[in-house]
Structure formats: C-alpha cells, structure tokens
Amino acid sequence: MSFLQALMQHSVLQYAMLAAVFASIAGGVVGSYVVIKRLSFISGGIAHSILGGIGFSVWLKNTYSIAWLSPLWGALLAGLISALILGWIHLYYREREDSVIAAIWSVGIALGILFLANTPGPKIELGNYLIGNILWVTPKELWLLLALNVVILTVVAFTYNRLLTLCFDETQAKLQGVAVKGLYLILLMLIATTIVLLIQVVGAILVITMLVVPATIANLFSRFLPTMMAIAVLINIAFSYFGIFFAYHLSWPAGATIALLAGASYVLALLLRSKKLKLRA
C-alpha cells in the first residue's frame, strides 16, 4: 500500500499529519523569533525540562487514576515554569545564564526518569518521549494542539511589531517605553508552548530540529520576517510530510527521519546560498 493510500485509509496517519501541520505552523512562526533573537540554546533547555513535566503528569495520572490528564498538560506546565526561570536568569543574572540552562536541561531529564521509574503499572520508557512518536496523537490531544496553536498565533499577531523591535534592538524598545522584560518572558513562554506542540512530532531531543532548522533555512532566502515565517512553516510541513513518508516506507522512527531530512536540507540550503552569492559576485 502506498503512503498516500495509507494516509487516506488510516485515521492514525491522518491524526499524525494534522498534528504535524499544527506543530509546523507554530514551529515556523515562533522558530523565526528563536533564530533572529538567537535563543536556540535556551530553547534546548526548555525542551528537555519539559520531560520532568511529562514524567510528573504520567505519574500523577497512573497513581491517582486521573484519566483525563494528558502528558501534554505536564509538558506545558513544566515548559512555562522553566521559561520563566530562564527568563529571570537572563534578565537579572546574565553572567551565569549558560550554567543555569545546562542545570535545568539535566534536572528536567532527571525528574522525568524518576517520575516514570516510580509510576505504577506497565513500565514506561522515557525514550518514548525523548524521541517522540507522532503516531500516538489522539483526537483529544489534537484539539489541545489546535488550541495551543490558536493561542500562539494570536499572541504573535498582537505583539508582532514589539517582538520585532525587541529582537532587532532591545535598547530602542526600552527607550520607547516597551516593557522589555515582560515581552522577553512572553517570547520565552511562546517558545515553551511551541515546544510542547513540536514534542508530539519529534520528541524532546529532536525538537530543536523543527524549531530552528526550517527558520534558519528560510532566513537564508528571505529578507523580511513575514516571508521568513511563511517559508519556515512550509519547510516544516514539507519535512513532516516527507519524514513520515520515508518513515512509513523504511520502517524508521518518524521523529528521527524528520530530523535527518532537516539536517540534510540545511546543508543543501547552505550550498545553494553560497552558489547564489558566488554567481552574484
């Protein structure tokens, strides 16, 4: 059976593609801010701290039989908390920022391991969340992903001009009376929420792939932010579609296949860009 036929017939694949599209939209838009404000490392820290939240919600769900509690809620809570901590450190103790990111990064994973190890019932591997599995997405989670996407895009629409100035020239934003610290925290919380969406597709380890690589490629070929965001969204959707396509035919894990495709495309984009620059010269 071809991939397209399977996509038409199996709801699991349809849910997976829908989740990938939602994640791609948020990933492309917020990822563009991550690239231009150079927040990749902080984003990596947030992504890994989320594992603690996932572990906590799985433990809570199984220990107290809370059927509605999806790991996504724990991920969202942990993501927002670590975004606020990292933001606070960036704003007030910048000289120790990288150490704190590293600490949150490892503590997040450690908490995830501990909670899952102490979760009653069948054994759950943290690896499932580290590399993700898009085929696990349930219709309920799809609604949550859609709601998160709407929240992200609404916040971006209302703060677009302020965020652009914050990323371009923080001093100017400050002189203009913009609450720079608050805006920076909003940006980090947007990133955390986007990461929660992306973890569904590629898992915590590979989340940076969908957040940073498409936006970086888009930045090579666009000179204005709205264009960069649009291209990044399209690239993300393409990576997701072809990643799942190859994973289906080769029986590879979908997240890793998407990440590999993204990495190869980035190298190709750099080569194309340098060729374009040489031709211009």
Add this chain to the structure above:
Amino acid sequence: MIEVMRLHKVDFKYNDTPILKEISCVIRPGELIHIIGPNGGGKTTLLKLLMGFLEPSSGSIRIMGKPPEKMRKKMAYVPQIFPFDRLFPISVMEVVLSGRLSTLRWHGRYRQEDKEIAIECLKEVDLLEFKDQAMGSLSGGQLQRALIARALATQPQILILDEPTSCIDFKAQLEIDSILKRLKRRMTILMVTHDLDHIGKDSDRVFCVHGKLYELKPEEVCQHFSMGLYQKPTKPSVFEEVMK
C-alpha cells in the same frame, strides 16, 4: 523653558572604580553640543546616565525637571556601532516605524499617522527610495541615516548620537553633518565624536569627558585632541586639568 538637562555633582562608579566625578552642567533647548574625550573617559557612560540606563552613584540628573527614566520618550538615541546581523529580516521602513513604538495601540498595529511620520523622516535623511529594502542591504552610511530617521520618528526633544560617523566613509559623514545642521535648533543635540572636523561653527559647546567634564568653546578644540594626544589646546588651564 530655559534648560532641558541639568546635572548636579554626578558621580558614577563601576565596582568601586570611579568612572565619572562631579559632573555638573546645564544644557539649554536647541543647543548642539559635541562630546569628545579619550576612550574609556566615560563618554558612553555619560550618555547612559542621561538616558536613565545607569543610575549615578551620587548627585542628580534632571531632564526637563524629571528623572531621566521618566523622560525616555522625549529622547532618541543613535548608537555607536550597531551590532547588526545583515541577515536580520527587517525592512528600512519597519526600522523607522519602530521609532513610533510608544504610540502603538492595544492591537499592536501602527496608525496611518505613524506611517506618514516615518515617511517624512525617511525624506529628511534622503532614504525614501530605500524604504522597502532590507536593512541588511544598506551601506554603512545609509544604515546610520536610517537609524537617525528612526530616532527622528520618535519626535524627540533631545537627540543623542554616539559616534554616528565612525566606520563610515567621508561622503557619508558629510551627509550626516548636513542632516544634523538642518536639525539644529529644532531639538537639543548631543553628539559624541572622535572626529574633530565635525566641531565647526555649528557647534555651540564642546564637552571634553575624561573622568570629569571640561567645557570648551568650539574654537578652543584643536586637532590634536582627535589623536588622543591631548596636547595643549588654546586654553592652557583646560589642558592641564585634562592631563592630570
């Protein structure tokens, strides 16, 4: 109003190291003041104090009678060397419009009036034809003019420029001089410079900042200052104090 800025016995220390000592001065509306001094003398620190980004260790600063942090919207700043990623996806118009950020409404969109002001400012610096181009495609001189346009878009009463002509070619320097000449009297201008060619008949006063502030008349500044030699200018007393 007879004064826009008043500094009274301002001291600033960084980790117990004194940077500025007992700075006192009054700046009047419409003045064009050039600020000179050796590297590390405290020129940029003085500008940061005036904009309220640093607090004096002692003494007081009043901008139109109020603390600097409350008057930031009345001031516009053109930075020294702008740490600018040429790939940053932003148009010249967007940069100039960011000077209107304080007037943004709740939905975060600029008004038509803001766009018209931005276009006027681009005309002022002769960059209107570049408005839809990417900021990264501008030359050094054009980039600096775009930053001046952004500063003008805030409709400031005080324009602060930190070495706007460093790292740009001579022609671009002349263009910026001519812009400042046009702006003189419409607003108070404070400009840090190492190039003493800028200090001519248009300058009202010159501040030499070297730990302390020494006020000079433009004609007292000799070219030796620009080389950092601080050789004897026309007024021996000033030279001797600076050398101490």
